[in-house]
Amino acid sequence: MKKIYFSTNKWTDDEYFTVPDDKYEEMNAKKWYVMTNGRKDSFCAARTATKKERAAGSSTAINAHRQVLGIHLRKPFKNETVDHLDRNRFNNTYENLEIKTTHGNLRNAKSNTNIGVGLWGVSFRVDLRSKPWQAGFT
Numbered sequence: 001m002k003k004i005y006f007s008t009n010k011w012t013d014d015e016y017f018t019v020p021d022d023k024y025e026e027m028n029a030k031k032w033y034v035m036t037n038g039r040k041d042s043f044c045a046a047r048t049a050t051k052k053e054r055a056a057g058s059s060t061a062i063n064a065h066r067q068v069l070g071i072h073l074r075k076p077f078k079n080e081t082v083d084h085l086d087r088n089r090f091n092n093t094y095e096n097l098e099i100k101t102t103h104g105n106l107r108n109a110k111s112n113t114n115i116g117v118g119l120w121g122v123s124f125r126v127d128l129r130s131k132p133w134q135a136g137f138t
Contacts, residue, residue: 001093004064006045008033017045017090023068035061044089068092069099081105 002024003016011034019027035046045064054060056073065082066072083098083105084091100108 002028004028004032004045006033007031010034011036011043014090017064017092019064019068019092020094027064027067032064035063042089045092064092065089065097068094069097071099079103083108 001018002021003018004024004027005016006014008031009015014034017032030047032045032047034043036043046061047064049058049060049062053062053073057075058073059075062072063082065084066076069082071082079102081100081102083100085096085098085108087108088096
């Protein structure tokens, strides 16, 4: 496992992310930054795709975890996501990454403890005054 340092990071205090030894040379040759999807707790290591990579079908940003697994040159299948088993999005080692469905990935997520319940499927809706607590499972 080796460290690759971010060239730009305005979102977190993290300075680097980790990759397997055999991917280090390939990935360290690029400039990496911290990308967010808009949520304050959702980050990953990413870089800008080259014209050749975009022509091959990848998106404009290449996520480090997809490059480690070798699936960065294609668009994700429907409901396909990469799960970081230890929930550390900057640990991109083979042992920590697994391709899952969106539903399978959510099973590894932390439960929402901000509402004081800490139970899956239980949410508080302030817009529903008479019965603000809801439970829903699929």
